[in-house]
Structure formats: structure tokens, C-alpha cells
Amino acid sequence: MSGGGARVGLLPQLLTLARQDSLRALWSRRAIPVYLLAAMPLSVLALRAVFRPWANEGGTGAPVSMIGLGVHLFMLRFVVFFGCATIFINLVRGEMLDRTLHYRLVLPMRREAVFAGKYLGGLAAALSVFLPLALGCYFLLHLPHGFDAMSSHFFSGQGPRELLGYTTAILLATTAYGAFFFTIGLFSRSPLVPVGLFLAWEAATPFLPPILKAMTVWYHLMSFNPVPLENGVLAVMADPTPTWLATVGLVGGSALLLSAAAWRSRTLEINYTLD
Amino acid sequence: MTSTPDTTISFDDVSKFYGEVLGINHVTLRIPPGLTGLVGPNGSGKSTLLNLLAGLIQPTAGEIHVLGLPPSRPNEFFRQVGYCTQYDSFSDGATGWSFLLDTLSLHGLGRREREDRAWASLDQVGLREAAKRKIAGYSKGMRQRIKLAQAICHDPQVLVLDEPLNGLDPIARTEMIDSMKEFASKGRHVLVSSHILHEVDLISDQVILMHGGSVVAEGEIRSVRGEITSHPVQVLIRSDNPHTIAAEAFRLDHVVEARILEEEGTLLVRTRDADAFFDSLQTVVLENNIEIETVTPADDETVDAVYEYLIGPEGAGS
Ligand SMILES: Nc1ncnc2c1ncn2[C@@H]1O[C@H](COP(=O)(O)OP(=O)(O)OP(=O)(O)O)[C@@H](O)[C@H]1O
Ligand SMILES: [Mg+2]
Numbered sequence: 001m002s003g004g005g006a007r008v009g010l011l012p013q014l015l016t017l018a019r020q021d022s023l024r025a026l027w028s029r030r031a032i033p034v035y036l037l038a039a040m041p042l043s044v045l046a047l048r049a050v051f052r053p054w055a056n057e058g059g060t061g062a063p064v065s066m067i068g069l070g071v072h073l074f075m076l077r078f079v080v081f082f083g084c085a086t087i088f089i090n091l092v093r094g095e096m097l098d099r100t101l102h103y104r105l106v107l108p109m110r111r112e113a114v115f116a117g118k119y120l121g122g123l124a125a126a127l128s129v130f131l132p133l134a135l136g137c138y139f140l141l142h143l144p145h146g147f148d149a150m151s152s153h154f155f156s157g158q159g160p161r162e163l164l165g166y167t168t169a170i171l172l173a174t175t176a177y178g179a180f181f182f183t184i185g186l187f188s189r190s191p192l193v194p195v196g197l198f199l200a201w202e203a204a205t206p207f208l209p210p211i212l213k214a215m216t217v218w219y220h221l222m223s224f225n226p227v228p229l230e231n232g233v234l235a236v237m238a239d240p241t242p243t244w245l246a247t248v249g250l251v252g253g254s255a256l257l258l259s260a261a262a263w264r265s266r267t268l269e270i271n272y273t274l275d
Numbered sequence: 276m277t278s279t280p281d282t283t284i285s286f287d288d289v290s291k292f293y294g295e296v297l298g299i300n301h302v303t304l305r306i307p308p309g310l311t312g313l314v315g316p317n318g319s320g321k322s323t324l325l326n327l328l329a330g331l332i333q334p335t336a337g338e339i340h341v342l343g344l345p346p347s348r349p350n351e352f353f354r355q356v357g358y359c360t361q362y363d364s365f366s367d368g369a370t371g372w373s374f375l376l377d378t379l380s381l382h383g384l385g386r387r388e389r390e391d392r393a394w395a396s397l398d399q400v401g402l403r404e405a406a407k408r409k410i411a412g413y414s415k416g417m418r419q420r421i422k423l424a425q426a427i428c429h430d431p432q433v434l435v436l437d438e439p440l441n442g443l444d445p446i447a448r449t450e451m452i453d454s455m456k457e458f459a460s461k462g463r464h465v466l467v468s469s470h471i472l473h474e475v476d477l478i479s480d481q482v483i484l485m486h487g488g489s490v491v492a493e494g495e496i497r498s499v500r501g502e503i504t505s506h507p508v509q510v511l512i513r514s515d516n517p518h519t520i521a522a523e524a525f526r527l528d529h530v531v532e533a534r535i536l537e538e539e540g541t542l543l544v545r546t547r548d549a550d551a552f553f554d555s556l557q558t559v560v561l562e563n564n565i566e567i568e569t570v571t572p573a574d575d576e577t578v579d580a581v582y583e584y585l586i587g588p589e590g591a592g593s
Contacts (some may be wrong), residue, residue, distance in 0.1 A: 016380050028367055057292040099364035102331055103425075107381050108353040198575075266347075272362060 005163045013109055014117040021091060021121030026128070030090045030270065036110075036135050037079045038133050041071055045140035064153075065162065068141050072166050075137070076221055080173045087126050088181035089191050091118045091216045096101055099272045111265040119258060134170050138163060165226030168243075172224070172250045177192045179254035183261040186268060217253075220246040276361040281343035282308055282465060284433065289337030291323050298323035300488040302337070306466065312475030313468040315485030321468040322361055324485070325437050328466070341433055341464075345570065354382075359425035361437040361468075363418050365410045371397065371421045372406040376426050382429045399454055416447035425456060433464040440467075440474055441523040444567040445557045452478050473508065473549050481548045507548040509533050511554070513568040517542040523559045527552065539570070 008190050025031060070093035091132035092115075153159045168241045184194045205218040213219045224228070226251070289299035298319040313321050316577040327339055330346025339345065344352045359367055365374060375393040384392065397403045400420040405413065409423060419439055426434055436455070440448055451533045458477060459465040469475045476482055484492040512520060517535050522540055524533040529548040536543055546552040 013372075013381060013383055020377055020381075025367060036385070039451075098366065099360075099362045102329075102358075102360055102362075102367050103366075105331055105349070106329055106353050106358045107378075108350050108383075108429075109381070110350050112488065254524070267333055271335060 003155050009233075010109075010113055010202070014113050017104070017109070017114065018120035018124060019115030020126040022128070025091065025122060025125035027088050030086065032085045033126075034085045034129060038129055041074060041079065041137050042133065042140065045071065045137055047274050049140050049143045050158050059172075062140065065227045066140065066160060068166075069225060069229070071137055071141065072134075072169070075130070075134060075166075076130075076169060076173050076218075077202075079133070080126075080170060081202070083130065084122075084126055084174055084177035085181045085191075085195050088119075088122045088178045089185040089195075091122050091182060092185040096270075096272065097113070101203055102270050105270065111268070112218070112262040115186070115188045115261060115265040119178065119261070121167065122178055122182060123174060126178060128173065128232045130170050130174060131167060134166055135163070138166070144256075158246065162226040166170065168225035169221050172247065173217065173221055176220075176254045179257040179261075180217075182199075183257045183264075186264045213220050214241075214249065215253075217250065220249045281340065282462075283340075283342075284466065285325075285338075285340045286324075286380075287340075289327060289334045289339060289340045290333045291320075291327055291332065296567060298332075299327070299485075299486045302490055304483065304490065304493065306464065306481070306483075307481035308459075308462050310455060310465045310478060311469065311552065312472075312479035312482045313466060313485065314470065314472050314475055314482060316470055319485040320488040321470075321485055323488075324436055325358075325359075325466065325468060328435055329356065330347045330392065343526070354429070354432075355431055356433045356435065357429065357431035358435045358479055359437060359439060361441070363415070363422075365418075365421075368408055369410050371402055371410055371413070371417075371424070374412050374421060374426055378425055379428055384429075389458075392428050392430070396428040398546065399427065399457075400424045401450060403441045414443040416444060416451075417479045419443060419451065420454075427458065430508070431463075434458055434466070436467045438468055438470075440469060440471075442569065443558060445553055446567075447568055448474075448553075448570075477550050507547050508552075509538075510544045510546065510549065510552065511569075511571045512542045512544065512571075513540050515540060515566045515568075516563065519565060520544075520556070520559055521564050525553065526550075527555055 015092045026082075027153070092101065095104070105111070106120070107114065109117075142153065160189075180198065182196070184191050184198075188194055202216055202218045205213055205216040208216065220241065223240040241249070276299040284304070286302045287520060289298050289302045297320075302324065305499065307393075313324065315321050315330040327334055328346065330340065330349065330352070341352065342355055344355065345431055348353050352447070369377075372393065375396065376389055393406075394403065399408050400423050402420055402424060405417060410418060413421065419442070423439060424438070426436070433460055435541070439451055441454070444452060455465050455467060459480070465473055467479070472482075481494055482492075514520060515551070517540055521533045521535060521544075524530045524542075524544050524546075527546070527553055530544060530546045532543070532545040534542070534543045558572070
């Protein structure tokens with residue numbers, strides 16, 4: 001009797017699966033929309049850097065920071081939102097369509113561990129696109145203003161504060177949007193409808209009463225804006241929760257969604273014929 | 276550990292409904308170790324039974340155990356069980372080698388052991404040379420074999436194969452059958468589904484016949500084989516040299532008819548002894564260096580003959 005395989009700790013197994021799935025998520029043809037999304041802010045900022053060298057005049061004061069905030073909001077609403085939708089829904093649904101999901105379900109791993117590994121893999125894949133992208137955008141934003149302006153902006157402390165705010169927001173946005181879309185992928189056969197509804201819900205955040213606001217991801221993400229939102233519709237949002245509370249809210253909400261996913265994973269059925 | 280470990284695969288009154296659609300109905304089975312053939316026509320519930328066994332779908336009612344373990348405990352269950360679906364799908368860009376190594380690393384083996392086992396299972400299915408090539412470029416037979424390698428690479432006690440002989444040419448079939456036999460010879464389980472009775476009957480220690488979601492017969496069906504051999508079987512062979520095969524086929528006394536069809540390269544053979552025919556076919560193919568594209572037994576006739584024998588003419592072939 002062999003009953004093959006070493007008794008192995010859960011964590012190495014989970015991390016191995018996460019690594020395999022993150023590579024797969026990044027190298028698959030299904031990742032193409034993610035790269036196209038990522039190319040949008042990059043190419044706009046690159047064009048600006050190339051064609052507006054005179055932007056030098058303005059220095060690196062408020063206007064540049066405001067553009068930075070605009071880019072950041074675009075990142076969150078479009079790149080991170082739809083990027084997460086693409087990556088995290090496909091972790092399960094893509095494998096169902098490819099008829100490869102069963103390979104993950106005949107492993108000596110508890111279902112919860114398999115799906116936790118997949119989620120981690122999604123996180124790793126998404127962040128390895130979004131975080132460098134955010135840094136690249138920030139660099140391109142300041143590039144046309146010259147290296148002197150860039151370094152003084154940076155060493156005055158404003159630069160690091162902005163970067164920290166942006167990257168933290170992206171990290172938490174990926175965690176939360178990822179958890180939502182991952183769970184959707186496990187529950188729904190046609191994820192487009194829930195994605196549309198969720199987008200509408202997120203976009204409606206400024207107009208929601210406070211109680212409902214707290215149930216959006218967007219509201220919490222606004223706490224990390226290093227530059228205050230000043231006017232317009234967005235001003236309705238100018239009253240953010242403290243960052244620690246926003247972090248707890250986002251991480252807690254994600255944990256809740258993921259426990260629903262874990263519960264669902266135990267009874268998930270392979271059904272290739274209907275797809 | 277108890278003193279007598281459970282060595283069977285057991286189904287206790289298991290039913291599965293897909294919504295309103297019946298998958299299998301009140302199935303109770305005790306399967307001892309050895310090679311077991313699961314036979315039935317399309318839609319009879321073979322895949323449903325095997326997928327339930329592997330925990331890929333949940334029973335509507337009843338319980339399933341393999342060596343005393345339920346599929347709901349995958350961390351122990353899948354150390355003992357290897358599984359192949361009937362689907363021919365692999366992740367993008369996988370090579371035979373990466374496919375096996377990815378699996379083995381998820382079984383928690385160290386690098387050295389992973390590689391040893393990957394080579395060992397590649398050797399077992401005869402794919403050593405093709406290991407580093409993309410699976411997308413494999414032939415149907417090679418894909419079936421790499422799936423088998425993936426199912427056995429962690430050295431399970433129980434091997435579950437859904438339609439592993441589908442689409443294989445005679446040589447690949449023989450090799451696949453040899454691999455399965457070898458695996459089963461060590462007191463292990465191999466459970467193989469097929470919609471072609473003589474294909475598995477010949478090699479199986481026991482046969483389970485399914486029809487309409489129910490088990491209609493189980494055990495040794497060899498006694499029924501007399502019935503089948505006297506009933507001619509049709510085989511369609513697509514190759515680059517149908518004429519040579521036809522000429523050779525005519526010389527066999529169990530061949531009733533050998534006719535080249537309009538469709539290019541297709542030969543229809545009717546024989547009273549399919550097993551003997553497949554043996555001769557293999558020799559002819561090897562001696563004349565013929566490229567075989569497909570061999571498809573027109574099988575339902577045979578299965579129906581058995582059903583008719585077992586459950587009376589009304590129940591058969593519906
Ligand atoms: N996911 C599903 N949803 C609905 N009905 C299904 C599903 N899978 C199988 N069925 C039905 O259950 C019955 C048994 O199907 P199953 O796939 O188990 O048969 P099978 O013997 O494997 O057939 P085949 O030889 O075609 O593979 C069929 O009537 C089939 O239509
Ligand atoms: Mg089937």
C-alpha cells in the first residue's frame with residue numbers, strides 16, 4: 001500500500017496552487033483585457049509627457065496632484081474594477097469554460113484550501129499588474145516637470161504620502177473587488193449581470209444615504225485619497241471615515257464574501273455540459 | 276486503523292438528479308479490487324456515476340465510499356484515488372511534463388521525487404519522448420495517455436477512467452489496456468467506463484452494465500459473451516490504405532463482410548469475433564506500415580444484444 005504522496009502542510013500546497021494560478025491568470029488569453037485596461041492610463045500619461053513639456057511652468061503644486069488624483073480615481077473605477085472582474089471571475093469560471101476545473105478538485109486538498117489558493121493567486125496576479133502600473137503612472141505624471149521638481153516633490157514628503165495613499169487604496173480595492181468577483185464566479189453562471197449591478201452600485205456611492213454608503217467599496221477607498229476632493233459631485237464624498245476604519249471595513253467585508261465562497265466551494269459541482 | 280481495512284468501492288442507494296433529469300437511480304454497488312468495466316449506451320449514467328465517485332458532483336441521495344473514505348474528504352481521498360474525465364482538456368500552453376509536475380507539486384512532493392515520478396509515469400504510458408512538447412500538439416491517443424499519466428503519477432490505489440479508450444487506434448488501445456491491466460494486477464482498483472461492451476468485457480475482472488440510470492447487471496458477464504460473439508459486430512476503420520486491410524480481413528474466417536465505403540479511406544468490416552479481428556488488425560497495420568486514423572466499433576448493436584439477453588427485448592435499446 002502506498003497511497004502516494006507525502007503528508008504535506010496545507011500552506012505549501014496552498015501557495016503552490018496560488019503560484020500556478022497567478023501565472024496562468026497572467027499568461028492566458030483571458031488576461032488580454034487586463035493589459036488593455038492597464039495600457040489606458042499609461043498611454044494617456046505617456047502622451048502627456050511627450051507632448052506637454054511646457055507643463056514645467058506649473059511646477060509640481062496642486063494641479064499635478066489633482067491630475068494624479070484623477071488618474072487614481074480612473075485606476076480604481078476602471079482598471080482595478082474591470083481588471084479584478086476579469087481576473088477573479090475567470091479563476092473559477094474560466095476553468096469551467098476550459099473544462100480544466102476538475103484537475104483542481106481531484107487534489108488531496110480541502111475545497112476551501114483549493115479556492116483560497118485560487119483567490120491568493122488572483123490577488124498576486126492582479127497586484128503584480130496594478131502596483132507597478134500605479135508606480136509607472138505616478139512616474140509618468142511627474143516626468144514632464146523635470147527631475148528637480150520630481151525630487152523636491154518627493155523629498156518634501158508630499159510624494160511618499162501620495163504614493164502610500166494610492167498604493168494602499170489599490171491594494172485594498174483589489175482585495176475587496178477581487179473577493180466580490182471571485183465569489184460571483186463561484187455562484188453565478190452568467191456573471192455579467194451581477195458585474196453591471198455592482199458597477200452601478202459603486203458608481204451611486206455619493207448619492208447613497210450614509211448607512212448604504214458604508215456598504216460600498218468606493219466609499220471606503222475614498223479614505224485613502226492623499227489629496228482632498230474639492231468640488232463637484234465628488235464633494236458629497238468629502239467626509240471620509242478614518243483610514244483604520246476603512247481598512248477594517250474593506251478587509252472584513254472581503255472576509256465575509258470569501259467565507260460565502262468557501263461555503264459554496266464545498267458543494268460546487270463540475271458541470272461542463274451546460275457551458 | 277481497523278484490523279480489516281475496507282478495500283471496496285461502495286455505493287449505497289445513490290441517486291443523482293440534475294434538476295428534473297435523472298442521472299442515476301438507486302444504485303447500490305460493492306466493487307472489489309481488480310479491473311472493473313462500466314458499460315452502457317450514451318446517457319446511461321456512466322459519467323454521472325464516476326463523477327459522483329470523484330466528488331465532482333454531489334449525490335441527491337445515498338452515500339459513496341472508496342476504501343472507506345467519502346469523497347467529501349479530499350485531503351485523504353485523493354491520495355488514494357486518481358481520476359480522468361472523458362473531457363480532453365488541458366490548460367493553455369501546458370506540456371506533458373509541466374502538466375505532470377504541476378500536479379505532483381500540488382501533491383506536496385519534493386523536487387527530486389516529483390521528477391522521478393513524472394518520468395516513471397511518462398514511461399508507463401510511453402510518452403517519454405513527447406514529454407517536453409505542448410499537449411495541444413499531441414494526437415488524441417497521446418492526450419488520453421498523458422491524462423492517464425496524470426491520474427497515476429501520485430501512485431493511487433484506485434484509478435477511475437471515463438472512456439479512456441475513446442478514439443484510440445488499435446496499437447494505442449492495446450497499450451492503454453496493458454497499462455490498466457498492469458495497474459489492476461497489484462490488487463488495486465481500476466474502474467473503466469465504455470459504451471462498447473466487448474472492449475471492456477474482454478479485459479475486465481467484473482462488468483457493471485448500466486441502462487437508463489440503473490445498474491442492470493453486474494459481475495462476470497463472460498457467460499454472455501457467447502451471445503455476443505455469434506452476433507456480428509461492425510467496425511469502421513479510416514486509414515491511408517483500406518484496400519490492404521480489406522484484403523487481409525477477407526482471409527479471416529470470422530469476417531462476414533469487408534466493404535470500402537464511398538467516404539475516402541473508410542473500410543467497413545463485419546465480424547463475428549471482434550477481439551480476434553482487433554488482434555489481426557494490429558498485425559496487418561504493423562506489417563504494412565499503415566496509418567490508422569480512427570477505428571470505431573459500431574457498437575450499440577452489441578450492447579443492445581446484451582441488454583436484450585439480460586432484461587428482455589422491451590427494455591433494450593430504448
Ligand atoms: N450536467 C447535467 N445536467 C443535466 N443533465 C445531465 C447532466 N449531466 C448528465 N445529464 C443527463 O444524465 C444522464 C446520464 O448522463 P451521463 O453523462 O452520466 O451518461 P453517460 O453514460 O456518461 O453517457 P456518454 O456515453 O454520452 O458519456 C443523461 O440523460 C444526461 O442527459
Ligand atoms: Mg459519459
